[in-house]
Amino acid sequence: MSSEEPRRRGRRRSEESRLSILNAAFDLVADGGQEFTIEGIAARAGVSKQTIYRWWPTKGDVLLESLAARADAQISTSDHGSYERDLVHFLNQTFKLLRPRGVRRALRSLMAEAQHNPDLLLRFREGFLERRRAALFQIVSRAEDRGDLPPTVRGELIGDIVFGVIWYRMLSTERLLGAADALVLADLLTSAGDADPSRVAAPVT
Amino acid sequence: MSSEEPRRRGRRRSEESRLSILNAAFDLVADGGQEFTIEGIAARAGVSKQTIYRWWPTKGDVLLESLAARADAQISTSDHGSYERDLVHFLNQTFKLLRPRGVRRALRSLMAEAQHNPDLLLRFREGFLERRRAALFQIVSRAEDRGDLPPTVRGELIGDIVFGVIWYRMLSTERLLGAADALVLADLLTSAGDADPSRVAAPVT
Amino acid sequence: MSSEEPRRRGRRRSEESRLSILNAAFDLVADGGQEFTIEGIAARAGVSKQTIYRWWPTKGDVLLESLAARADAQISTSDHGSYERDLVHFLNQTFKLLRPRGVRRALRSLMAEAQHNPDLLLRFREGFLERRRAALFQIVSRAEDRGDLPPTVRGELIGDIVFGVIWYRMLSTERLLGAADALVLADLLTSAGDADPSRVAAPVT
Amino acid sequence: MSSEEPRRRGRRRSEESRLSILNAAFDLVADGGQEFTIEGIAARAGVSKQTIYRWWPTKGDVLLESLAARADAQISTSDHGSYERDLVHFLNQTFKLLRPRGVRRALRSLMAEAQHNPDLLLRFREGFLERRRAALFQIVSRAEDRGDLPPTVRGELIGDIVFGVIWYRMLSTERLLGAADALVLADLLTSAGDADPSRVAAPVT
DNA sequence: TAATAAACGAGACGGTACGTCATGTCTTTTT
DNA sequence: AAAAAGACATGACGTACCGTCTCGTTTATTA
Numbered sequence A, B, C, D: 001m002s003s004e005e006p007r008r009r010g011r012r013r014s015e016e017s018r019l020s021i022l023n024a025a026f027d028l029v030a031d032g033g034q035e036f037t038i039e040g041i042a043a044r045a046g047v048s049k050q051t052i053y054r055w056w057p058t059k060g061d062v063l064l065e066s067l068a069a070r071a072d073a074q075i076s077t078s079d080h081g082s083y084e085r086d087l088v089h090f091l092n093q094t095f096k097l098l099r100p101r102g103v104r105r106a107l108r109s110l111m112a113e114a115q116h117n118p119d120l121l122l123r124f125r126e127g128f129l130e131r132r133r134a135a136l137f138q139i140v141s142r143a144e145d146r147g148d149l150p151p152t153v154r155g156e157l158i159g160d161i162v163f164g165v166i167w168y169r170m171l172s173t174e175r176l177l178g179a180a181d182a183l184v185l186a187d188l189l190t191s192a193g194d195a196d197p198s199r200v201a202a203p204v205t
Numbered sequence E: 001t002a003a004t005a006a007a008c009g010a011g012a013c014g015g016t017a018c019g020t021c022a023t024g025t026c027t028t029t030t031t
Numbered sequence F: 001a002a003a004a005a006g007a008c009a010t011g012a013c014g015t016a017c018c019g020t021c022t023c024g025t026t027t028a029t030t031a
Helices: A015-031 A038-045 A049-055 A059-074 A083-097 A101-115 A118-146 A156-172 A179-190 B015-031 B038-045 B049-055 B059-074 B083-097 B101-115 B118-146 B156-172 B179-190 C015-031 C038-045 C049-055 C059-074 C083-097 C101-115 C118-146 C156-172 C179-190 D015-031 D038-045 D049-055 D059-074 D083-097 D101-115 D118-146 D156-172 D179-190
Strands: none
Touching: A015 A038, A015 A049, A015 A059, A015 A101, A038 A049, A038 A059, A059 A083, A059 A101, A059 A118, A083 A118, A083 A179, A101 A118, A101 A156, A101 B101, A101 B156, A118 A156, A118 B156, A156 A179, A156 B101, A156 B118, A156 B156, A156 B179, A179 B156, B015 B038, B015 B049, B015 B059, B015 B101, B038 B049, B038 B059, B059 B083, B059 B101, B059 B118, B083 B118, B083 B179, B101 B118, B101 B156, B118 B156, B156 B179, C015 C038, C015 C049, C015 C059, C015 C101, C038 C049, C038 C059, C059 C083, C059 C101, C059 C118, C083 C118, C083 C179, C101 C118, C101 C156, C101 D101, C101 D156, C118 C156, C118 D156, C156 C179, C156 D101, C156 D118, C156 D156, C156 D179, C179 D156, D015 D038, D015 D049, D015 D059, D015 D101, D038 D049, D038 D059, D059 D083, D059 D101, D059 D118, D083 D118, D083 D179, D101 D118, D101 D156, D118 D156, D156 D179
């Protein structure tokens, strides 16, 4: 166990500062007032700017660290017996995470930051987007093992559709995704795509 | 009828300035050097800042006007005989529009701008996103008229999937969408989706 | 007689505009709010900027024209029998003209404008300052004719002292000059200054 | 005793920046090219605008600080045996200080600035004008002690006349004051003024 | 009575400087 | 060391005026 890095010299990094920075960053962006700036974070966290710069390359990275933890903690990929039921469960968990306005604002802000900083985009992808995809693919490969996976919609496209719809909605409107959307999406992804025109879809808003 | 605005008094707006501002804005953001600023646009267009502020509320709106024109001009929704063929054609045209790096950069930048300015987001939605959706829905309603539209994927979800995939890809990676993706997507959207015909889709919110 | 400029073609200069510009300029500067700008004058006078630029080179000149008229109208140099009485009368008239805060503000503003525009300073000197001096020198030369003029204080120095004190007070404080000051100043300028002619001037550096 | 400010925390004010700002301001205004602007000062001093705004409320205050130092350093009020000799000495020193065109330009510019900013005028008065008057009054009170002071010209009027003539000349013309003017002025101020000793001077406000 | 011409209001234009804000770096003192 | 405090150079922001330049309209003089 122990061993743990050879115990560096000097004062140790303040866990208190770290946490108050992460919280300040999230709170500021969640509140929606536009003062999401390094100076604003420092002021709200009661911390010097230098302390932020010492540990994170950009304010986007602060946000990223803050959000990645939340997502990992709140979305499971447990087995519910069938591909479709797993999917519905996954989607509902995800939609629930996105219910608070502040969370959506934070994610939108992070995605926006990443657009004019390629390095941050990379870290965002690896530290967040790909982890969400990996979670989804646990479900997919379990379905594959079960022989549950339909032939039409496979591979990366599944992730592109699921997260595509989620992000597109989040970025372009304030309209939330809900349980009904989870059912329709799961249905689409599990249907074999082989012709029984007798079914009638429900009317869409 | 006529109507003909009553011919206002003073000097008229300079069409030359207007165009050079739109082009300068697009060029700057397309070049990727991060100097996409009002001052940069003004300098490159040979125009005073005030002239920009007089006609557009934010630099995002300049970009929006510049991009909306391009998209309208380059994507048609012509009839190719079947829903699937129409879709493939639409998707390929769209993917082609997005081929140049500069166009993608401009769209990503605009989407990013819109994230911290709700008013701009509104204008972006109405002036761009909804117009793209409307184009797609011409194809959809033609399919409906033909009796070509499968029961599973209908209504707003079609747009959410199509544009969701496109935007998600564009915002999170540099990987282009191509002809193969067009076929798979079109196939998905046209398949009846009835592996388990007993299921009934729940109503969508 | 007549002669009268050969009567140019076209519309004649609008006396109404001219007056409302002069008044607007004076009022703005007298009110003390800092909006003493060409645009402000135009707006308040209900006139276009071009009309101001057509007839005056700078806003200082507008003010100059406005003030010169007032001074000429209100200060006479009538004969009151002695040099000293003429002086006292002249000073009191001048102090009275300067009593309204707005007049002082306008003069101060004009003097200030003239400091960073040599051409305007020239016009200010000729159109205002020298005219005030000339008025004073009517009194002085009348005294000379009478044999009333003391030997000590003569020539330009008289003007420098009188207007020096007036302007210095006006520019550096809000303290008004009054009747008592007129008496002391007149006394100083009329005293022979010959109590002890044996005095020797000190060596000059 | 000591008192010694408790040694504040962060980085200390840069004396180098302070001095180059003061010099840049003076040089710019002395050169007469009209680019006496905050941006110009910053550029010439190799300093950011923010650093100027941090320490001085207006560019006039920069100039004031620059000029006050010079005047304090160059004008003494040493004892030359008599009131008149002291005065002549004081005047000649002052005239000498004003000999360089740049110094006059700077003072005129400062006086002009102060005219549309009452707060600056206050600081100008206390930080400059009143200090010059105080210097002069050292001479006057020494004369009083000696019994040297003539009855006619006393109190504030002395300062008003001396500085009135100086400023009026400086603001309204380019004609320099010289040794001859010093003699005449000193003579005027030291003459007993008793052509008609029966008259009594009125008290000055 | 038509043509010509100057002056007018309105208002857009290219500019310059303003004063403010946020960035990322650096320096000093404290823990 | 690491932290808080805070000064620094940089650079963009959005605003205010500057002086110039069209426009369409009005008023006068000349043909």
